Amino acid sequence: MIVYLKEAIFCFFAALFFAVLLKTPRRAIAVCAIIGTIGYIVYAISLRLINSADLGFFLGTFIIALCSETAARIMKMPAAVFITSAVIPLVPGVGLYKTMLFLVQEQFSQALQTGAMTMLAIAEMAMAIAICSFIFKMINSKASVKEKL
């Protein structure tokens, strides 16, 4: 439990300052950080309980995208404002770094393995965001059809 709390706090501030760095509108910064933390916790739980990083990347990003789209509608801002900085803690920077490290140490098979896993993680994250925005698009277009009727 303490591990999660610690990670949540670190993640919150990392996402917070990243949001500042990207010049996020001021009233959205805290929301970004909270959404990012929720997503990272989902990832951390799935990593430890189900022992699956892949599922964690997908689920975490999906939750982030879901919260971001909702927040976007509540606060009337584009969803990209929230997703951009919230998703950052999940970007597999460690994977990229380890790939590079293995390459430098000439352990090519391990480099290939971590590299492939990193690419897969990025693809999963993109999938999750795309699926989520697709769902919200469908809900939206249905609502607008109803309005016209």
Add this chain to the structure above:
Amino acid sequence: MENGGETYRAEETAMHICEAFGADVQLFALPTGVFITVAIDNESRTAIKRVKKRTTDLSKLEKALNISRAISKGTMDLEQAKLELQELLKSGKKTKRWVSIGAAGLSSGFFALLFGGGFFDFIIAFACGLSVWTISTAFKREDLFHFMMSLFGGMAIALIATLSINIFHTGNANSIIAGAMMPLLPGLAMTNAIRDTMRGDLVSGVSRGAEALLIAVALAIGAGVMLKLWLMLGGVV
């Protein structure tokens, strides 16, 4: 529009604006340029606009969306919209330099903590973030901005991390370097590239992917060269 928004978003926004003023419009947006043709009363005009700078500024993105919304609702007329947009373009330098530098440093530091670093790693990653962002503002005017920034950023991070660990004989190079690299990573560009491609904006998807890949590779090469040198000199990572 190219402040980090999706391609389709830029296209849709421009379409909405033009349709609100009763014009027929066809346009094609790419990460490097926008082509637009507007037809009013059988008279058509075409414009091509080159997009040279590609940065991320979410405030601008949000404000542009608000303006376009106001236009399509009819609460804003052409002159007012023009004024607002011009103001938006000018407002770019509002954020002070030290704010973004400090944010980069703190963000790096907390990422280092997240990746299992201790307090020492936080300090060093903070220093890495500060120095990298200071260096990057020096390159901002150049055409090779993104590439050079990633290359030298990666080198600076690896250099500071290895040196400081050697001097103080403590700390964890992995979490420092990975943490300090996070703010430089093109995470958004990568996911945007895949999303654009899935939506059918193939050209912009591929070109964004190429950009993201190049930045990531430059970052890895920069840090890798330094680490390689370090290993050759007998250091341990």
